[in-house]
Amino acid sequence: MQQLSVQHLLGIKNITEEDIRLIFETADNFKEVINRPIKKVPSLRDITIANVFFENSTRTRLSFELAEKRLSADVINFSSSNSSVKKGETLLDTVNNILAMKVDMIVMRHSSPGAPHFLSRHIKANIVNAGDGTHEHPTQALLDAFSIRERLGDVGGKKVVIIGDILHSRVALSNIFALKKLGAEVMVCGPNTLLPRYITELGVKVELDVDKALKWCDVANVLRIQLERQQMKFFPSLREYSLYYGIDKARLQKVGKEIVVMHPGPINRGVELSSDVADAENAIILDQVENGVAVRMAVLYLLAGNKG
Numbered sequence: 001m002q003q004l005s006v007q008h009l010l011g012i013k014n015i016t017e018e019d020i021r022l023i024f025e026t027a028d029n030f031k032e033v034i035n036r037p038i039k040k041v042p043s044l045r046d047i048t049i050a051n052v053f054f055e056n057s058t059r060t061r062l063s064f065e066l067a068e069k070r071l072s073a074d075v076i077n078f079s080s081s082n083s084s085v086k087k088g089e090t091l092l093d094t095v096n097n098i099l100a101m102k103v104d105m106i107v108m109r110h111s112s113p114g115a116p117h118f119l120s121r122h123i124k125a126n127i128v129n130a131g132d133g134t135h136e137h138p139t140q141a142l143l144d145a146f147s148i149r150e151r152l153g154d155v156g157g158k159k160v161v162i163i164g165d166i167l168h169s170r171v172a173l174s175n176i177f178a179l180k181k182l183g184a185e186v187m188v189c190g191p192n193t194l195l196p197r198y199i200t201e202l203g204v205k206v207e208l209d210v211d212k213a214l215k216w217c218d219v220a221n222v223l224r225i226q227l228e229r230q231q232m233k234f235f236p237s238l239r240e241y242s243l244y245y246g247i248d249k250a251r252l253q254k255v256g257k258e259i260v261v262m263h264p265g266p267i268n269r270g271v272e273l274s275s276d277v278a279d280a281e282n283a284i285i286l287d288q289v290e291n292g293v294a295v296r297m298a299v300l301y302l303l304a305g306n307k308g
């Protein structure tokens with residue numbers, strides 16, 4: 001059996017193009033499985049997975065849990081809001097206590113960049129990063145690239161613009177790494193204050209004018225403004241942001257060609273995307289969600305076969 005080059009999925013930065021292709025081929029098979037009347041396979045029977053979430057989540061947590069259940073793994077869920085973390089326990093103690101109950105894999109979301117990387121140096125169980133602060137969100141980038149491949153046949157050679165709050169977005173960073181590894185051309189677009197200073201060092205184009213960015217691209221991945229991560233004001237108001245960077249029908253019609261529209265969710269309708277665009281045929285937002293389960297099944301299945 002082909003194996004991943006890593007024991008943990010901490011980010012896209014430290015995996016190879018071959019890893020990504022292996023995950024996609026495995027996800028193709030699982031996508032077929034989850035569209036059957038019986039959606040379950042016994043691949044991870046006897047494996048126990050803990051979903052450890054220190055930050056809010058709807059899609060990602062449900063998607064991981066479904067992926068685990070469809071692989072027949074045993075699943076436990078932990079969320080910090082009603083746990084002993086509130087009583088002052090450290091991250092390592094919390095996780096070691098979970099592992100003492102014979103857990104094999106940890107899926108973790110945490111507000112601190114690097115938290116899963118830190119854990120990976122101290123524990124033996126496989127770790128999947130489900131989002132670490134503003135840093136990486138590798139399974140989101142994998143499902144995004146998988147969805148582009150599904151819609152356009154290939155990621156290589158495609159022009160993808162990521163629009164919005166690049167500075168605070170882990171989705172943006174993981175997407176940039178994944179898309180570049182797969183040979184896409186990548187542009188970021190947003191107000192100057194929401195673009196990281198050294199972003200061009202990642203080999204991406206920068207465009208401040210969203211109309212020009214839309215003219216250039218085949219795919220627009222539109223991000224939410226991460227207000228919860230902003231300690232200062234980066235733009236005057238959401239209304240003004242929406243006026244300059246919000247994607248609506250009129251803006252797309254001016255481009256004169258069809259663009260694939262993506263969004264990782266949750267959408268703030270009327271801010272970064274208008275409802276008529278979010279619900280249009282060329283928006284693949286719900287395909288992304290569907291593909292998320294297959295891609296996460298692939299990641300968990302491949303990591304379980306790779307104990308290091």
Ligand code: NCD
Pocket residue numbers: 059060131137140170171223224264265266
């Ligand atoms: C994203 C996240 O949590 O980073 N959502 C997700 O996982 N689908 C993006 C966001 O919160 O805007």
